[in-house]
Amino acid sequence: MTGIWQDFRYTLRALAKNKGFASVALLTLALGMGATTAIFSVVNAVLLKPLTFAQPERLIKLEERHPDWASPEFTYANFADIAKNTRTMEKLAAYRPWLFTLSGDGEPENVDGYRVSAEFFTVLGVSPQLGRTFLPEENRPGSGDVAVLSNGLWKRRFGSDPNIIGKTCKINGNPSRIVGVMPATFRFPEDSALWTPLALDDTLLTNRRAHLYTVIGRVKPQATLAQARSEAQILAKTIDEENKGIDPNWTAYPSPFQERLVAAVRLPILLLFCAVGFVLLITCANIANLLLAREVARSKEIGVRIALGAGKGRILGQLLTESIVLAFIGSGLGLLVANFALRAIIQLSPGDVPRLQDVSIDWHVLGFTLLVTALAGVLFGVAPALQAFKVDLQNSLRESRRTSLGAAQLRLRSALVISEIALALVLLAGTGLLTNSFVRLLRVPLGFNPKNVLTLQLFLPEATESAADTRSAQTLSAILEKVRTVPGVHFASVVNSLPIAGGVGTDFAIVGRPPVKPEDEPSADIRVIDAAYLRTMQIPLLRGREFSERDSAAAPKAMLINQTMADKFWPGQDPVGSRVTMLDWGPPLTGEVVGLVGDVKPNGPQEPVGSMIYWPYPQFPSLFNYLVVRTMSADPLSVLAGIKGQVRAVNPEQPVSQIRTMEQVLGESLAQRRFSLTLIAIFAGLSVLLAAIGVAGVMAFLVAQRTQEMGIRMALGAQRADVFGLVLRQGMRMTFFGLLIGLAGAFGLTRLLAGMLYGVKPGDPLTFALVSAFLIGVALLACWLPARSATRVDPMIALRYE
Amino acid sequence: MEPLIQMRNLEKAFEAGGSKFFVLRRITLDIQPGEFVTFMGPSGAGKSTLLSIIGMLDSAWSGEYYFLEQPVHKLNVKKRNELHKANIGFVFQSYHLIDNLTVFENLEIPLSYKNVPHKERVSLVCDILDRFNIVGKKDLFPNQLSGGQQQLVGVARAVIQNPKLILADEPTGNLHSAQGDEIMQLFKRLNDAGTTIIQVTHSERNAMYGHRIIQLNDGWVVSEEKAAARVG
Known part of the structure; x- marks a missing residue:
């Protein structure tokens, strides 16, 4: 324990002394861990966190499925029949989006809301903050217009009036009685400001062709989802047979509600998570490279420690403590980066990502970050630690200004950089394909001219x-x-x-x-x-x-x-x-x-x-x-x-809403793609930057190692261009290895993007060629500085450098 | 009395380009407890290599090597490390203090590797600081000390674990003559107190502090003589 504490103190002191190393390593880690934390926060909030409703695991979404038709909405008559006859689902509710015009007191305005069946709030297991929700008889027209307000609307338009229950306001031109106000924590569906009963007349009550209603429900505690699925299929078949020819071959399929709620965004979010995982791996490779570079300077220290009796375990422990401490400080800074990044993600998001507004760095995220930090610390610390045992004790303890860990370390560092280039290429290829798709979509003939067109929604109250x-x-x-x-x-x-x-x-x-x-x-x-x-x-x-x-x-x-x-x-x-x-x-x-x-x-x-x-x-x-x-x-x-x-x-009293230019409407239709593309492009940019730093670092290391050789070559008549070419060739050899591995990986992994592409195939050769050329360009730039410094070697000084 | 060190036909070689290059050849020597031995010879003679093998920092050799009657050539890495930790202290030409550690912490390091409890470590370090008269330097970092002071700490670090053997590789090579003499006097006192010392040096003057001089050349032991005989 004392040893760990000692190692911990020494690490902090060493970081404080070695400011250059510390700032580059911590900045790299802060970016990598920050991006990872931010994206995991999104995964946690959108995909993992249980819904805030009571017993969310029992909530289901019931969808109509048709052999040749993707729409999952129910007809009311089918919904009512299943709700009446089910034995495995305790309650079912139907709802559909609606636009409401509020008038009377204050400016007329349109608000988004939902028309819901009376069981809607019961199915979700929520109680109103004030008043009540809907009664079964209010489902029928003529039973009096009633409304339940969202907390936001109650506060904004009605000044949080505690006596609002029983008061009337004009909704869609009709006086409606406010019977309830929901708590602030209840936001479902997310954009809903107001709920009114379905109040269907006979036409829609019996219609089996108008697929208008989303249906949710709850599986009974003693039933399973599989039982509910079997029963729903049987009930649908019975209804189909009883109403032959109206809407044939449909079936009903219940799925976990949360799974369906986030189904549309699951793939893009998981892809982002993979992308940020790549960035984290590149970060680890870069830090490992930095640690290896520092190890050259520390080879004497490690040699001395071994000469003083340190065992392998102790040296390994010390080096891993150092890398883990580094990882934790980097992660701490990463949390600040993640905080900024989350705000940016919410700003950039298209607005239709469910539950994104609830995203935060909570205990689950912190736990994940702690785990990833510890793993990353071990990951980037283990290679340098193992490499430390390859120290040539005699060499390192001898009086020599030049320290070297030799070819093995260079091979390891080159392998790390090759893996960085490969990972960066996969990310770049993904970004390239998404960009290619996006550009193609912008060029798609729409069939109309969206320029100079203003659009406004008119709902006639x-x-x-x-x-x-x-x-x-x-x-x-x-x-x-x-x-x-x-x-x-x-x-x-x-x-x-x-x-x-x-x-x-x-x-x-x-x-x-x-x-x-x-x-x-x-x-x-x-x-x-x-x-x-x-x-x-x-x-x-x-x-x-x-x-x-x-x-x-x-x-x-x-x-x-x-x-x-x-x-x-x-x-x-x-x-x-x-x-x-x-x-x-x-x-x-x-x-x-x-x-x-x-x-x-x-x-x-x-x-x-x-x-x-x-x-x-x-x-x-x-x-x-x-x-x-x-x-x-x-x-x-x-x-x-x-x-x-x-x-x-x-x-x-006629409000207008959703005022947008047609070009904005077009932009919104591509918002989800733009959002994914922007984030993946940021991660790809980050990965290229880190890979470039890696290439430059290894080449600088190589030049430092070969200073004497360069001096000898120049003394023997090599021109500066020869030396420049020598360094460049070595850097580019590494780059091409990375590109080859990356291209192979990209051919496999970009298939996961197939569903997000338009007009371009996952293995598109042109895109792959362009991103490879870009990466070669970046690598050339990264090699240029070390190559230039190699040409400035003074042969006389280099030859005395022993 | 049994020798502290016994070597029989010890050899070390490198393979390169299909040929074998010998660094040490058929080294056979005994070193008694309490001896002060000096290895001398031109660069590349194999002095430092031999010192590393004696210090058990190098295990790639053949032949027989007994330390305190234990067959080092048969011991596994763990046992060699134990033997080394318990009995050998090192002093280097360029001191090799750890830059990020204070004088106190540098002295503490070998004790922590021997799992000496914290309280005992502090007590031993305080004791050695006092013995070497460097109490006032305990919170300084190596770069705040002169070369002589750094080597003093280096010797103190070697001595703190009370080793039976101190190996010193050109211990005064980076010091001016007055500082060098001071360090050699210190070695002499330690040797007089019973510690066996083996040094590598080019300096005839330093060699005179010891009992025996062993000359190496091209990996061979070419001569052995008493230091006193050389004066004579």
Whole structure:
């Protein structure tokens, strides 16, 4: 124990004395450990930490699965049947996102919220801070409008009024009674400010085609997930058979809730964790290299200690104590780096990473950091410690100014640098592939022109879900008319979902063609637009006509279809004049194809284009609408004030929300990729920097070792260029070995990225060639300084240097 | 009395390019307890190598070597280390004090390697500081001492564990003559007190402090004579 304490004190003293070594080593460790701690904090908060709900391990998400369709949302009727008949799940709840307009007291505003079934809060096991949650009878329309507020909304809009329960506020134009306020710790779904009951009318209660609801539940304590899965399959089959032909071959599949909640971000986060692991390994290799370099200077000390009776265990113990102390100080600094890094990560994050806001350096993270620190300390300390035993005692104790640990140490140091280069290349290759994908995505033809377009969400408060309210169409017409008069506005239109931002879809049938089996019915995305939309978004009309004023609610139903749909269902024919029936939204709705338009990316640049049907908004009104405005100015926001004024002129209580330029919308659709790419690029940059330091360090060591040789060579007639080339060749030999190993690793490991790539394959030769060339360039630079110093060796001094 | 050291046909060689290069050849010698022996000879004669083998820092040799009647050539590494730790102290030409440690800590080091308890270590260090008259230097680092003072600490460090044998490799090589004499007087006193001393030196003057001079050349023992005879 005394020995360890002594070693500890000596280590601190040695670090204080050797400031150059200490600062380089600690800075390197702080960066490596800081990055590792920060990313593990994210892994911990997002993937590992149990959900804050009661008995989270029993919470499940129940998804509908279809053979040819990825959407996991349930229809209400299917949900209700399973909830009624299940024996393995004690409660099930359904919910869907909704936009609410708050008006009355204060500025009208839109807030994101959810419409939930009465069991929603019970399933999650949460109680309100004030009042109550919903009663089963409130699930039906007409039972009185009620709402539960989030803690944030209660504080912000209602000034934390302790007597809020029972008061009414205007929600979507209707007076609603506030029955509860949730505690601040309850944020689910994360963006929710408000919850109201589902309050479904009979149309949706019995609909088995409109997949709108997310379903969560709880497995009974005495049941297992496997039992719940078997039962859900049987129940789904029974429902399918009882409702033959409506939505065939679907099944229900319960999964652990937490697993599903983070499913979309699991791969990118784990890849980041791997990337930071590589950075940590490179850090360890670099520190090992620094320790080895220091060992040359310490070979005498180690020799003396052995001569004074120190056994191998004691020397090993001392050197490992030194490396572990170094690791712990570096980790301490790393925690500061991690703290900054976490703030940066939250800032950079796209906002849809679940639970990222809860990220912190807690006891789990500290425990992980302690463990990794100890392991890293041993990892980078063990090679130099073992190398210390190879000290030639006679040489090290002899009177000589030149100390050398010889070829074995040089081999070890070169091996460390080769591994650093290999690891850096793998990270660079991953970064290269993601960058390549990102650039390709930015160049994807979107089918419309996103420049100079302002978008605003308009949710019409007086609309109701069940009625195709003609008032909403009238309001939209009035708003459009006014907005078009705003100076600087070139075109103004409405659409129910912005291009590239996703939307709703439907199965359809082509009139006059033989009926197909329900499971073979084709589907298409739906956009509801006004007559000027194609011109506003600059989507080309390829055939037929655009919508016009004559496509009113009373006129024959008209639709436009996109090129992909025409190619697929009318190959080599003109689809104009054909009739198509939309099957999923209430009673079947048939319209005539009046025109054919160019393809537009519906769900982000990376998603393929499918069939698309456009309806004129008077014939198929939508509750959720976006105003899209093409401006004359390059700054679309310059017309915002004018537009808001005109919207208020039509309806003073009409809020506008989600004000973004179309280019921002495009940016948000790539935000997740940009986030992963930015972090991986930072780690790759860090790894290249560390590898370059490693190369430079080893080459400087080599030059110092061979000073006399250089002197002899120059005395024998070698030119400076010869010496320069000698050093450079040695450095580049190491680099090429590293590149070869790294390329082999990258070919294997970049396959894990396949799901995140676009338009480029994991082993893309061009990307690999470019990153290899970049790394060679960096290595050349890293060799340049030591090579230059080798050329400045004075032969006379070098030859006296013994 | 049995010799402290007995060597019989001890040889050390390197293999290089298919040939064998001998550093030491057929060394046969006895050193009695309480002797003060000097190894002399030109550079490359094998003096320091022989000293390292005697000090058990080098194990790559052949032949027989008995230390305190124990067959070193048959002992494993652990037992050799035990024998070395218990009986041998080293003094080096360039002192080899550990830069980061104070004088006190440098003196403590060999004791800590022998697992001497802390209290006893402190007591032994205080005692040796007093004996060598360097109490005032105990908190100084090596670079704050003169060469002579550093070598004084080096000798004190060798002596602190009360070894039977002190091996000194050019102990005054980096000192001016007055400091060198001081150190040699110290060795003489230690030897008079019963410690066996083997030194390597080029200095005839230092050799005169000992009893016996062994000349080496090209790895061979070429002559042995009493120091007194050389004076004569």
